[in-house]
Amino acid sequence: MQKPAFVAAGLSFARSGDGVLLVRLAGPWRLSVTLPSFSTAERQISEAKPCRLSFDATQLGDWDSGLLTFLTDLVDFCTAQGIEVERSGLPTGVQRLLALATAVPERSGARQASVMPSWLARIGGAFLGARQPVLDMVGFIGQATIAFGRLARGRARFRRSDLLLLIQQAGADALGIVTLISFLVGTILAFVGAVQLQQFGAAIYVADLVGIAMVREMGAMMTAIVIAGRTGAAYAAQLGSMKVNQEIDALTTMGISPLEFLVLPRMLALCLMMPLLCLYADFVGILGGGAVGVGMLHLAPLVYYNQTAAAVHLGDLVGGVFKASVYGVLIALSGCLRGTQCGDSSSAVGDAATAAVVTGIVFVISACGVFSVVFYVLGI
Amino acid sequence: MTPEPSPISRQPSASQDAHINVRNLTMAYGSFVLMRDLTFTVNRGDVFVIMGGSGCGKSTLLRHLIGLNEPAKGEIWYGSENFTAAEPEQRQRMLQRFGVLYQSGALWSSMTLAENIGLPLGEYTTLSPGEIRKVASLKLALVGLKGFEDFYPSQISGGMQKRAGLARAMALDPEVLFFDEPSAGLDPISSKLLDDLILELRESLGATIVVVTHELASIFTIATNSVFLDVETRTMTDLGPPKELLHSGSAGVRRFLSRGEGNGAK
Numbered sequence: 001m002q003k004p005a006f007v008a009a010g011l012s013f014a015r016s017g018d019g020v021l022l023v024r025l026a027g028p029w030r031l032s033v034t035l036p037s038f039s040t041a042e043r044q045i046s047e048a049k050p051c052r053l054s055f056d057a058t059q060l061g062d063w064d065s066g067l068l069t070f071l072t073d074l075v076d077f078c079t080a081q082g083i084e085v086e087r088s089g090l091p092t093g094v095q096r097l098l099a100l101a102t103a104v105p106e107r108s109g110a111r112q113a114s115v116m117p118s119w120l121a122r123i124g125g126a127f128l129g130a131r132q133p134v135l136d137m138v139g140f141i142g143q144a145t146i147a148f149g150r151l152a153r154g155r156a157r158f159r160r161s162d163l164l165l166l167i168q169q170a171g172a173d174a175l176g177i178v179t180l181i182s183f184l185v186g187t188i189l190a191f192v193g194a195v196q197l198q199q200f201g202a203a204i205y206v207a208d209l210v211g212i213a214m215v216r217e218m219g220a221m222m223t224a225i226v227i228a229g230r231t232g233a234a235y236a237a238q239l240g241s242m243k244v245n246q247e248i249d250a251l252t253t254m255g256i257s258p259l260e261f262l263v264l265p266r267m268l269a270l271c272l273m274m275p276l277l278c279l280y281a282d283f284v285g286i287l288g289g290g291a292v293g294v295g296m297l298h299l300a301p302l303v304y305y306n307q308t309a310a311a312v313h314l315g316d317l318v319g320g321v322f323k324a325s326v327y328g329v330l331i332a333l334s335g336c337l338r339g340t341q342c343g344d345s346s347s348a349v350g351d352a353a354t355a356a357v358v359t360g361i362v363f364v365i366s367a368c369g370v371f372s373v374v375f376y377v378l379g380i
Numbered sequence: 381m382t383p384e385p386s387p388i389s390r391q392p393s394a395s396q397d398a399h400i401n402v403r404n405l406t407m408a409y410g411s412f413v414l415m416r417d418l419t420f421t422v423n424r425g426d427v428f429v430i431m432g433g434s435g436c437g438k439s440t441l442l443r444h445l446i447g448l449n450e451p452a453k454g455e456i457w458y459g460s461e462n463f464t465a466a467e468p469e470q471r472q473r474m475l476q477r478f479g480v481l482y483q484s485g486a487l488w489s490s491m492t493l494a495e496n497i498g499l500p501l502g503e504y505t506t507l508s509p510g511e512i513r514k515v516a517s518l519k520l521a522l523v524g525l526k527g528f529e530d531f532y533p534s535q536i537s538g539g540m541q542k543r544a545g546l547a548r549a550m551a552l553d554p555e556v557l558f559f560d561e562p563s564a565g566l567d568p569i570s571s572k573l574l575d576d577l578i579l580e581l582r583e584s585l586g587a588t589i590v591v592v593t594h595e596l597a598s599i600f601t602i603a604t605n606s607v608f609l610d611v612e613t614r615t616m617t618d619l620g621p622p623k624e625l626l627h628s629g630s631a632g633v634r635r636f637l638s639r640g641e642g643n644g645a646k
Contacts, residue, residue, distance in 0.1 A: 157503060162490075246486035250548075253446050254500045255475040 186288025239339025274328030
C-alpha cells in the first residue's frame with residue numbers, strides 16, 4: 001500500500017467557502033486502534049455550523065466497522081441538524097455500506113424505552129405483576145383437579161405404557177440416590193445424637209432419636225428434596241422442550257388435553273411412588289443409624305432393633321408416609337406447572353427446570369411446616 | 381385401501397361454498413396489536429396461502445385459525461359453526477376435522493412414527509390396535525415413508541420428519557389441512573415434492589388447505605387464492621389468486637411477489 005505510515009486514525013476539519021466543512025480522514029480506521037471520539041467531531045460541527053459536509057479520504061488507510069459506526073453517527077447527527085452530507089469523497093465500499101445501513105428507516109417503537117420508573121411505580125408494578133403467577137397456579141391446580149375427576153370417572157385419556165414408564169423413572173430408577181442420601185442422613189443424625197447422649201451415658205437413645213426423626217420427618221423430607229431435584233426438574237424439562245418443539249400445540253389441535261395426556265400420568269406416578277420411596281428411605285435411614293450405633297457405640301444389633309421398635313409407633317409411620325404422598329403431588333404439580341409455562345426458546349427450558357426445583361422445594365418445606373402444626377394440634 | 385370408516389369420498393372441490401370465514405379479526409399480544417380488521421373467506425377445496433413479510437403475523441393468524449390463540453376481536457367461522465364462540469365440547473369436535481403440520485414437524489418425540497399417527501386414531505375411532513397400525517402404515521406410505529413405522533422422530537432427517545408430520549396431520553382424514561411454513565428448512569427438491577404432495581392431497585381428499593409461506597415458488601405453484609398481510613399498515617391489503625395479485629395488487633404485494641424487482645412486471 002502506498003499510504004503514509006500513520007499509526008493512529010486521523011481526523012481533521014477544514015472549513016472552505018460557502019459553508020462546506022471538509023472532513024479529512026487519515027490512517028487506519030480499525031476497531032483495534034484508538035479512534036477519535038465522536039464528541040470532538042460533534043463539537044467541531046456545532047462550532048462551524050456548515051450547511052454541507054464533505055469528505056476527503058485520500059489519506060485513509062485500512063478501515064472496518066470502526067469507521068462505519070463513526071460515519072453512521074455522523075450522518076445521523078447531521079441529518080438531525082439539517083446538514084447535508086456529501087458522501088462522494090468516501091471510498092465506494094464505505095458509501096455502499098452506509099447506503100445499506102441507512103436504507104431502512106428505524107421502525108418507530110422498535111427501540112425499547114429504557115426509562116427507569118420511580119421506585120413507587122416499580123413497587124406497584126411488582127405487586128401487580130405478582131398477581132398473575134398466583135392466578136396461573138390456581139388455574140393450573142383447578143385444571144389438574146378436573147383432570148383427576150375425569151380419571152376417577154374413568155374418562156381421562158393417557159397411555160398406560162407412559163404411566164408405567166414414568167413410574168419406573170420416578171420410582172425404581174431413583175432407588176440408588178435415595179439409598180445413599182437416607183443412609184447418610186441416618187448416620188449423621190446418629191452421630192449428632194451420640195456425641196450429646198454419650199455424656200449422660202444414654203447412648204442407647206440414639207436408636208429412638210434416629211427412628212423417630214427418620215420416620216416422622218426426615219425420610220419423607222429427604223426423599224422429597226431428592227425427587228424434586230431429580231424428577232421434578234425432569235418433568236419441567238420434558239414438558240418445556242415439548243412446548244418449544246410445538247408438540248403440546250400438536251396435542252391441543254388434535255383435541256387431546258395436554259393436561260390429561262402429559263400432566264396426569266406424571267402426577268399419578270409421583271403420587272404412587274413417593275410413599276414407597278419414603279418407606280424405603282425410613283428403613284435405610286434407620287439402618288444408617290444402626291451402623292453408627294453398632295460400629296461406634298458398640299450396641300448389640302438386637303438391642304438397637306428392640307429400642308427402635310419400641311420407640312417408633314405405627315402412627316408415626318403412617319403420618320410420614322402420608323406426608324410423602326402429599327409432597328409427591330406438590331413436586332409433580334410444580335414440575336408440570338413450570339414445564340407448561342415454559343417460554344419458546346431453548347434457554348427457557350433450563351429456566352423452567354430451575355424454577356421447578358425451587359418451587360418444588362419451597363412447596364415441600366412449607367407443607368412440612370403446616371403438617372408440623374396440624375399434627376401437633378391433632379396430637380399425632 | 382384398507383377398511384376405514386372415515387369419509388374419504390367427500391365432495392370434490394367443485395362446489396364453491398365458503399368453508400372458513402374470518403370476520404373482522406384483530407390479533408393482539410396483550411396491548412400490542414399485531415394485525416387488525418382481517419376479513420376473508422376460504423372456499424371449500426381452495427389452497428389458500430397466507431403471505432407476508434417476516435414478523436407480520438402469518439403464523440399467528442394460523443394459530444388463531446386452529447384455536448391456539450384467541451382473537452382480541454372478531455370471529456372465525458367454519459361452515460355454519462362459530463369456532464370462536466364454540467363451547468369446549470363443540471370446539472373439540474371441530475378440532476378433530478383439522479389436520480395441522482407444524483413448522484418443525486412437532487412429532488411427539490417419545491413415540492415412534494406409527495404411534496404418532498396412531499394416537500389420534502386410537503382417540504377418535506373404534507379401530508383395533510392392528511387396524512390402527514395398518515392405517516398408520518398406509519399414511520406413511522402416502523408420504524413416501526413406507527417401512528419407517530418403528531423409527532423415532534430423532535432417527536430420521538428433517539424432511540422426513542416433515543413428511544411424517546403430514547402423515548399425522550392426515551390421520552383422521554381432515555376436512556381442513558393447515559401448513560405452517562411447509563418448505564422451511566427443506567432443499568428445493570424436497571420442497572417441490574412437498575408442494576406436489578399438497579396438490580395431490582387436495583385433488584384426492586378434496587380437503588381445504590391453508591398454507592403459511594413466503595416461498596415464492598410454492599406460492600405460485602399451489603395457491604388458488606391468497607391473502608397478503610402488510611406489516612406497515614398492520615392489516616391485510618390484498619385478497620386474490622397470487623398470479624393476479626402480481627399484476628393488479630397493491631404496491632406492497634407486487635413488490636413481495638416479484639422479490640422487490642420492478643413494479644410487478646415479470
